[in-house]
Amino acid sequence: MSSDAVTTDAPTVPTLTDVLLDEIAVFRGRPRSVEELSGGLTNRNYKVTTDEGSYVVRVSSEETGALAINRDHEYRNSVIAAAAGVGAPVIAHLPDRHVMVVGFIDGHTFADHDFAVPGTIERVAASCRALHAAPPFVNDFNMFEIQRRYLGVVQENGYRLPDGYLDLEPHVATLRRALAVRDEGTVPCNNDLLAANFIDDGSKIWLIDYEYSGNNDPCFELGNIWSECHLDLDQLEALVTAYYGRLLRNKLARAQLQGLMSKYGWTLWASIQQATSPIDFDFWSWGMEKYESAVAIFRSARFDELLDEVQRAD
Known part of the structure; x- marks a missing residue:
């Protein structure tokens, strides 16, 4: 990996805003509640609930290259895992905003x-x-x-x-x-x-x-x-x-x-x-x-x- 792909500055993971939620079709114009979920060492995860159900919005940092994370691969593989019946359904992907939305799995x-x-x-x-x-x-x-x-x-x-x-x-x-x-x-x-x-x-x-x-x-x-x-x-x-x-x-x-x-x-x-x-x-x-x-x-x-x-x- 080339050194120009690495930063020594602490990457900032954006927070979820109403403006960002309105960019996602499943949330646009709908009443919703937002709860930040615990965990997530390279992103922030939020449970967003509307009248149609609950979803997890994953908001990621841009600075993950040093950790060998590729967000496009993550998205495409998540779709394959969902089709296999073991991964959460993928609802939306906003690559320019570093956001992926998946179905919320109600369980332990x-x-x-x-x-x-x-x-x-x-x-x-x-x-x-x-x-x-x-x-x-x-x-x-x-x-x-x-x-x-x-x-x-x-x-x-x-x-x-x-x-x-x-x-x-x-x-x-x-x-x-x-x-x-x-x-x-x-x-x-x-x-x-x-x-x-x-x-x-x-x-x-x-x-x-x-x-x-x-x-x-x-x-x-x-x-x-x-x-x-x-x-x-x-x-x-x-x-x-x-x-x-x-x-x-x-x-x-x-x-x-x-x-x-x-x-x-x-x-x-x-x-x-x-x-x-x-x-x-x-x-x-x-x-x-x-x-x-x-x-x-x-x-x-x-x-x-x-x-x-x-x-x-x-």
Whole structure:
């Protein structure tokens, strides 16, 4: 990524105004109520209710290139995910205003502990399979490439790097070679399924927020869920088993290694956000939690075992 695409100034996410709402056909001339929703580390989300229903308006910053977010890709992939029946319906898109409107899903937003509820992991796997069976997304997402891009941003701008971060690069190269042995291609993935991006309406579990979406190894999706939702290894095994219909040891190892790579890569996302985001959030501590978890696995005997297991026929 070229340095002229990066800014060290904190990007400003616009607020939602009546003028902006009047530019959107579904709201124009209608009485409405507006409620800002919590969450959203790169945008602001608003619930807008009219006499015809409720919607979520996502207002984004222009300055997201350093984080590898492409808003056109997000929109087009959101349409594909909606057609697959697991993403919220897309109502409107105003690219010049950095706005997307999706249907509001009335349901329970997950927290990490929801994965302990019996049957939940199996339902999550079913939603992931539905998304992964959709037509291809318009772009690819590869954490090895994203991590290199993030690293360039961090080094060019003098942002913080955790102690010993670069010392792990040889391990990453070894990990990438091991994953290539049984590479089975890519499928449409959300790539950012933290707990808050699952919504249970009582009938199915929806997958929301396609900022980082792209075609990817399905085991990255599973491993990233393991990392982001703080699942234990038994829960990851249950997720992999439910997804594939039976326990495949090489897929379990693959999900763990992809989850490890997600931890290593998202650490740099946190460094960039710590340096540039106006949001009052401790991105550095968030990133260091991931980094320390990654270091523990990279430096353990288990890492070599996983490298062996992922290359074997199950």
